[in-house]
Amino acid sequence: MSIQIKNLTVEFQNKSNKIKAIDHASLEIPSGMFGLLGENGAGKTTLMRVLTTILPSTSGTVKMDGIPYTEKNYPKIQRRIGYLPQEIDLYPSLTVEECLEYLGSLSEIPKETCRKRILYYLEKTSLLEHRGKKMRQLSGGMKRRVALVQALLNDPDFLIVDEPTTGLDPEERIRIRNLLVDFSENRTVLFSTHVIEDLAATCSRLAVMKKGKFLYSGSMKELVRMADGHVWTCRLQDEAMARQVEARYLCSSKQLSEDGVRMRLVCESRPEIQCTPAEPTLEDAYLYLENLESV
């Protein structure tokens, strides 16, 4: 199952001018886990909404396994999609089981099949013992897991998750990530986030968005290789020096220690201070890519 996006543009009218949320973007999303990385306002959620048929495109084409995203094809496409939105508040007064059964019936899954899938996914997400609890009694992480189960109920070919780990504690974040990897078997999972660690831990391929355009699309290794030779570590004596260096170069990390300030810099050529080359991480590569004009 793959998604082909060609020259996609999504515009919104805002009083006197038009805003381009997605600007002539092209992308191919293959089977398996695929990451979508970008700063706030990059256009990730708008892209999700186009892919889930919530928003129509202004121009360009989107196809799912060759089926174009047109209104006529929406019912066919919608049956193959599972969507976990960034913010969702499932029915607080219903129990976990009631909520999932209700959503399953709305999406026309046969009752018995729905029940079996609910029990299966609740077990996989360690929620089986909580199935009798009301949604409002669950923690944030548990609610997110229930929302993930609802996205899987119709056994979708294409699972879209929009920032599923936002606001969760580290343990829950890891749990959600691992679940997504488990569920990506025989499926396409589009994992949108602005947390680089999440993608580094789960995806081998990703795209980077900025201001409605794709800056990069390809393998994680290739992206990290782009930043090879452009990452440096240095140790400075004091805070004042560190601020001067920060003003001149892009700093990906800064650590205060007893022997001074350790900094990690991303720049096109070797900085004019004493430093050593370092192995780039995905975070460094992302910063390098985002600021390519200025580094």
Add this chain to the structure above:
Amino acid sequence: MMKTEWKICLPAYKLCYALCFVVFFCVIRGVTLTYEIGVALEPAMALFAMLFCANTYTQEISSGRSQIQRLYPMDNRLRSMAERLFLQEIVLLLLSAAGYGLSFLLHRPQTQDTGTEIRIFLIFLAAVLVTLWFWGMLSNFLSCLFRNRWAGIGCCLALWIMTDSSFGKKSFGNWNLFSYALRDIKGLSFSSYYSVSGAAGSYGGTDFHWIYGKILCILLCIGIALMMPAVLKKKG
């Protein structure tokens, strides 16, 4: 599904405040004659219906659930909304009936024979059923249209003020949405109102031309029901 829809659209706090509203209203609003109960209750229950039903679907929008509901067949979404409206209207109708009985008990209005009183009550129920249905549907429709329940309630309130007034009575006459409550009962003496003449279409001298207003309500409800799928598709 009905049981689940009940839990979604009629949580305990909503039933509580609905009951409180009816009780307080019946306590405060005095009546002398039984026909006055319907006159008092109809506009008040209409106001309440618009508040009660405004959030029928817009709760899905504010909670973000509409984003996943978009993936479901439109028929199922409409059926879900219709079931919720139906359940809410039933509750409102029962509350109206209870309010009628409570007014009867609290204020002990002057009454006639049982048959006449039952007729007055059944006509009240029929009229208020149409009223509740119309204002509930309109409120839900406008809330969906503006994707905001307060906008829906505000527009309905403006219409309510316009129609439930002397201006509305003068301008719309028997075609007023509150034609039952605003029907001309002045000048009728108590005895002439309650005389059982047996003449066809007459009910102790009261005419039924106010039914045009209720027919208008029904026609508008049908129009709203026909437009709802398009609104839900575009704005839902």
